[in-house]
Amino acid sequence: MAGMSLLSGLAYPRETISDIISKEGIMDLIRESSFAQYLTRQGIEQGLRESILAILEVRFGIPASHPFAERIANVDDS
DSSP, rough: HHHHHHTTTTSOHHHHHHHHHHTTTHHHHHHHHHHHHHHHHHHHHHHHHHHHHHHHHHOOOTTTTTTTHHHHHHHOOO
């Protein structure tokens, strides 16, 4: 569904595609898909890592290039 909406955006205005998706309830199907949930979790985890790194830099002056910051960036369990 997401691929279809992306590709249809090449031939039709983005607003038209958005209207069709909204009227048909397709976004609900996309949101409920396991792939969409996976992407949401990945985004949340990436945001957490970036927030932690920003706090470490502001609070303790640890730059993103510091080995400790690199270890945090590689953590995959939120």
